Amino acid sequence: MREEAIRFLKCLSAANLCYFRIWAELFSWASPPSLFFRRFGPPPTWYYSAIFNVLILAVVLYVFARKRWRLAFALVACVIAKEVVFTILKVEGGLGGSVAVFFYSLPRVVLAAGLAVAALSFALLFLRWSPKLQSRFGSFLFAMSSLIPLTFGNAIFRAHQDPVLRAPLPRQPPSHHVAARRVVWIVFDEMDERIAFSRRASQFSLPNLDRFRAEAQVATHARSPSDATIVSIPSLLIGKLVSSDRPLNVKRLEVTFAGSHQKGDLGQVPDVFSRTREHGLRSGITGWYVPYCRIFEDRVDDCVWWPMNRQINSYGSTLPQSLWNQPRSLFETSLYSLFGPSLAVLAQVRTVNEMIAEAAAMAARKDLNLVFCHFPVPHPPFVYDSSKRSLTSYTTHSRGYLDNLQLADHIFSRIRDAMERAGVWDDTAVLITADHGFRHSPSLGYPAETRHVPWMMKWPRNSEAGTIGSPFESVGTADVLLEFLTSGKIGAVDRIVSNQ
Numbered sequence: 101m102r103e104e105a106i107r108f109l110k111c112l113s114a115a116n117l118c119y120f121r122i123w124a125e126l127f128s129w130a131s132p133p134s135l136f137f138r139r140f141g142p143p144p145t146w147y148y149s150a151i152f153n154v155l156i157l158a159v160v161l162y163v164f165a166r167k168r169w170r171l172a173f174a175l176v177a178c179v180i181a182k183e184v185v186f187t188i189l190k191v192e193g194g195l196g197g198s199v200a201v202f203f204y205s206l207p208r209v210v211l212a213a214g215l216a217v218a219a220l221s222f223a224l225l226f227l228r229w230s231p232k233l234q235s236r237f238g239s240f241l242f243a244m245s246s247l248i249p250l251t252f253g254n255a256i257f258r259a260h261q262d263p264v265l266r267a268p269l270p271r272q273p274p275s276h277h278v279a280a281r282r283v284v285w286i287v288f289d290e291m292d293e294r295i296a297f298s299r300r301a302s303q304f305s306l307p308n309l310d311r312f313r314a315e316a317q318v319a320t321h322a323r324s325p326s327d328a329t330i331v332s333i334p335s336l337l338i339g340k341l342v343s344s345d346r347p348l349n350v351k352r353l354e355v356t357f358a359g360s361h362q363k364g365d366l367g368q369v370p371d372v373f374s375r376t377r378e379h380g381l382r383s384g385i386t387g388w389y390v391p392y393c394r395i396f397e398d399r400v401d402d403c404v405w406w407p408m409n410r411q412i413n414s415y416g417s418t419l420p421q422s423l424w425n426q427p428r429s430l431f432e433t434s435l436y437s438l439f440g441p442s443l444a445v446l447a448q449v450r451t452v453n454e455m456i457a458e459a460a461a462m463a464a465r466k467d468l469n470l471v472f473c474h475f476p477v478p479h480p481p482f483v484y485d486s487s488k489r490s491l492t493s494y495t496t497h498s499r500g501y502l503d504n505l506q507l508a509d510h511i512f513s514r515i516r517d518a519m520e521r522a523g524v525w526d527d528t529a530v531l532i533t534a535d536h537g538f539r540h541s542p543s544l545g546y547p548a549e550t551r552h553v554p555w556m557m558k559w560p561r562n563s564e565a566g567t568i569g570s571p572f573e574s575v576g577t578a579d580v581l582l583e584f585l586t587s588g589k590i591g592a593v594d595r596i597v598s599n600q
Contacts, residue, residue: 106242107162107165108158110165110238110242111159111162112154112155112158112245112248113241113242113244113245113247113248114157114158114180114241115155115161116154116245116248116251117180117241117244118179118180118183119150119153119154119426120180120183121183121411122183122429123150125412126142126146126147126150127254127258129141129142132347132348132350133347135349135350136347136349136353136391137347137391138391138407139391139407139413140413142258143417144259145417145419146415146426147255147258148255148259148419149423149426150426151255151256152423153423153427179430179431183430268404269393269397271402271404272401274466275467278466279382279466279467279468281469281585281588282466282470282471282527282528282529283469283470283528283529283531283584283585284473284531285531285581286512287333287336287473287533288477288478288508288511288532288533288534289388289474289475289477289479290479290480290535290536290537290538290539291478291505291508291533291534291553292537293322293537293552293555294541294552295502295537295538295541295546296505296508297309297313297320297554301502303502304486304502304506306506306509308509308510308516309508309512312516312530312532312558316532316556316559316562317556317559317566318554318555318566318567319554319555319556319568320568321571322553322554322571322574323553324533324536324537324551324553324574325341325551325575326536326551327537327539327551329389329390329535329536330345330353330390331343332536334353334355335575336577338366338372339372339577339578339579340358340575341359341573342356342357342358343357343358348365350391350394351394352365353365355369366395367396367398367399371399371578372472372578372582373399373400373472375578375582376469379585381469381470382467383399383400383401383468383472384400384401384403384462384472385400385403385404385405385471386405386459386462386471387403387404387405387406387473387474388405388407388408388451388475388476389407389474390474392405392474393405402462402468406454406455406476409445409448409451411429411433411444414443414444415443425443435480435481444481445481448476448481451476452475452476452483452491452507452511453491455475455476459471459473459511459515460517460518463518464521470581475508477504477507477508477511478501478504478507478508480504481500482494482497482500482501482503483507484500484503484506484507484510485503486502486503486506486507498540498543501540502544512532526560527560528560529557529559529581529590530557531556531558531577532554533553533555534553534554536553537551538550553574559590559591560590
């Protein structure tokens with residue numbers, strides 16, 4: 101009896117270690133760098149489903165152990181190794197990192213084959229030297245069983261805590277105010293000027309963006325403030341170059357301005373939204389990644405945002421969903437999966453569809469003077485099937501970037517159609533730009549350059565259309581838009597160029 105109890109304890113310890121990454125994600129959720137980018141706190145179902153899944157896996161392993169199915173333990177050892185290594189290297193964490201970029205840069209077939217060979221080799225070694233290895237592995241599992249009350253107890257405690265993140269403020273219906281002047285500012289994340297327009301490959305087209313480009317003031321040598329979204333977006337919104345940032349809590353992002361040691365909090369220093377409100381004007385945001393609605397809730401009149409989709413926020417909200425999806429996540433990452441599109445990729449498809457509907461509706465509202473839209477495309481994951489014109493495809497190869505560019509073209513067409521139906525297109529200034537270029541441009545045959553972005557400004561009635569060939573920094577964009585909103589001045593972009 102004692103021997104069977106020890107055997108089950110080892111199985112429970114092995115199952116608990118298989119969920120190492122999930123436990124690490126759940127227990128680090130409230131740390132300031134991670135919490136800043138979260139849209140909601142983990143529901144209690146995630147904690148309880150993790151406990152249930154560990155117990156279920158422990159029972160399965162116990163049955164295998166009694167049958168002496170050593171291969172099962174070899175595969176469990178592979179799962180534990182994968183979860184621990186990926187967690188330590190932060191392949192899925194935060195903003196990614198060099199390890200995640202390396203994995204992403206590999207073709208899917210190569211990575212799958214490499215992982216399969218590594219897992220099979222590990223399993224064969226485990227089986228070949230099984231008496232010695234299993235004895236040591238069993239001792240390791242017995243020692244690690246001390247983590248079981250810590251993980252289970254911590255999970256139960258956290259499941260009964262108040263949510264860390266409060267619910268977003270209720271959405272406000274459109275007012276009866278009619279804006280005299282309007283601006284729609286669209287940021288397509290990671291759109292590259294060279295790949296999309298100036299040095300476009302012949303095999304694809306962007307008809308809606310090309311049509312807009314013919315109507316707009318086009319800068320062919322605009323540069324983004326940074327190659328990182330979390331630096332570029334604050335720079336663009338504040339109108340001053342930010343050199344670094346640091347999340348302090350759920351709402352505070354401390355920024356350091358370039359050329360000085362001056363610091364400030366995004367949402368507390370003057371920005372395009374606060375300056376718009378100072379002039380009695382109204383604004384709205386449809387955003388991604390940056391927690392716009394928490395930061396600018398006192399400065400805008402309407403807001404909706406979505407976080408970056410990763411494994412940790414893609415389990416689903418109900419107990420059956422998380423009970424099924426947590427074990428599945430052991431055999432995939434945010435980008436790769438044994439089951440086709442990963443949970444994070446499927447969540448990305450839902451995000452894009454929801455954003456299209458919200459942005460189109462907000463851009464067509466007559467009561468908003470400034471509408472800011474930040475989309476997660478053509479940024480990976482690449483989810484668009486250009487042949488079917490639907491979000492039904494998925495690839496990790498860089499060629500998928502070309503499909504996601506066509507998704508950006510489709511998104512813009514939906515926004516324009518909504519504005520034309522509402523009768524506001526002709527009288528609205530529309531700007532399309534990006535926070536940075538494509539980080540993996542060499543894989544498509546382009547020189548490594550991450551700050552060459554499109555900058556296309558359509559003024560009301562298509563006035564001032566043409567080309568700006570001089571290089572300029574897009575950090576001055578907010579001043580151009582504010583000058584138009586407050587005084588009606590058109591074409592002030594030449595002042596940006598002269599200030600370089």
